[in-house]
Amino acid sequence: MAYTFDEDTAVEPGPGGWRAVVSDRWSIAGIPNGGYVMSLMLRAVSREVAHPDPLTTTAHFLSPTSPGPALVRVEVLKQGRSLSTAAVELVQDGRSTVAMLTTWGNLDDLTGPSNTSKNPPPVDGPITDEAVVGPPAFAAIASRFRYTLPVDATEGFLGRPTGNPELTGRIEFADGRPADGLAMPLIVDAFPPAVFQLGHYGWTPTIELTVHLRARPAPGPLTCRIATRFLHGGMGEEDVEVWDRSGRLVGMSRQLLRTADQAKAGATWRPNNSNPEVS
Amino acid sequence: MAYTFDEDTAVEPGPGGWRAVVSDRWSIAGIPNGGYVMSLMLRAVSREVAHPDPLTTTAHFLSPTSPGPALVRVEVLKQGRSLSTAAVELVQDGRSTVAMLTTWGNLDDLTGPSNTSKNPPPVDGPITDEAVVGPPAFAAIASRFRYTLPVDATEGFLGRPTGNPELTGRIEFADGRPADGLAMPLIVDAFPPAVFQLGHYGWTPTIELTVHLRARPAPGPLTCRIATRFLHGGMGEEDVEVWDRSGRLVGMSRQLLRTADQAKAGATWRPNNSNPEVS
Helix, strand or coil, X not given: CCXXXXXXXXXXXXXXXXXXXXXXXXXXXXEEXXXXXXXXXXXXXXXXXXXXEEEEEEEEECCCCCCEEEXXXXXXXEECCCCEEEEEEEEECCEEEEEEEEEEECHHHCCCCCEECCCCCCCCCXXXXXXXXXXXXXXXXXXXXXXXXXXHHHHHHCCCCCCCCEEEEEEEECCCCCCCCCCHHHHHCCCCCHHHHHCCCCCCCEEEEEEEECCCCCCCCEEEEEECCEEECCEEEEEEEEECCCCCEEEEEEEEEECCCCCCCCCCCCCCCCCCCCC | CCCHHHHCCCEEEECCEEEEEECCCCEECCEECHHHHHHHHHHHHHCCCCCCEEEEEXXXXXXXXXXXXXXXXXXXXXXXXXXXXXXXXXXXXXXXXXXXEEEEECHHHCCCCCEECCCCCCCCCCCCCCEXXXXXXXXXXXXXXXXXXXXXXXHHHCCCCCCCCEEEEEEEECCCCCCCCCCHHHHHCCCCCHHHHHCCCCCCCEEEEEEEECCCCCCCCEEEEEECCEEECCEEEEEEXXXXXXXXXXXXXXXXXXXXXXXXXXXXXXXXXXXXXXC
């Protein structure tokens, strides 16, 4: 049986680009998750470049993507010895909804020096004494993953904000699919926004999301540190560090997002009817 | 008299795009600084979009840009009420050397909530007790700015690494030009790499650089915090936070770079003959 993620990022060659079907299984309030759409676009790129690893990928979100048919247009700008770069667009109804640049390489070829000035978070035992296991009930996407989150952060997503827009949690695909570079954009975008911990429960559209793949993840759950350190006038960055079970940093992301103050707690992230856990 | 930065980012309409001349006044070892090239490309975008502020800009560097004539091709992907997005390429001799995506908006329109969980560095008085003023002697670009750096970091750039790839420094244009959103990519890329503080003095090519403009800078020097926390196999991120004199975070950047261990101290960043300070 194929994994859900692979079914939902399948592409096939078609006239004018790669044909895909955007799934509704990774949606939040009916809108497909931006990281999921990036992963789908990366799948098309993987069919056109020789290198195996998407080292750095940036998407700008032009308009909401809808579940249903889409065309992924890939223009390979460079096919070098060590790096390949492509420009990518997702097109629905003749209109680009996402524009992306991505550079691929081979992580096996990295032979230079290493240095790490920061210790990993706890990557195996409990994240805090109060860790809980189970999906927070906020969207269809939540039932695609197993989340481990501190109790206070989980409650913060549902109306009792901690006041601190930082948290460490753990994530793995619910159907056991191993994490990899293709899935990294989805994974960094799969937690509820850290600004919910400030009580800003409105819709938080992503303006731009950049993901770096720094190593291929070891099997097992990934530990993510998520933080919004600077929120100015409703615009903020959300940084995510992704660590694998061996204690290695495997990914980093930063997105620029907007938030609003007016929404009621849980109003837009309330579970929709495609999430069987909470209907 | 026009400021050097504005002279060197001038564009004029031409067949097939915006005509520009890449200057050699912002070079390192003869190669124009990547952030400078991004600023030049943003100048062309400013002529095509209605919004005033480049909120987020990502460039992928395909091959080195050379001083001399260039064409900047701008494709506006979206002209929305609150945001505009453009895809941009710099073309020399018929070949794209830089590909960029950029989304613009109006910082005056931000009306949502604010929160800052981190204190600014010292933005006015001395950065450390040992602060020095004066350009580090490493490249043509150095004479375009006034730098204030701790003594140990300055020496680290020149062969006596501190062992800690983090530093806080101050920067302003030598000719007094005020910093703004157009100049932000150049500014975040204008310090020597933080990995020099580990003794890795080789050429550090940028794979990708993303810059967020979070506020319009107040007049005066900008204070930058620069860090490479994770270097894996010669590939690392370099993060820069930019603060203005009022103590406000005005910009953030992250680049993915490669470094090498083999170069001799100062070998590639040794001053070249276009820097009058050190010839």
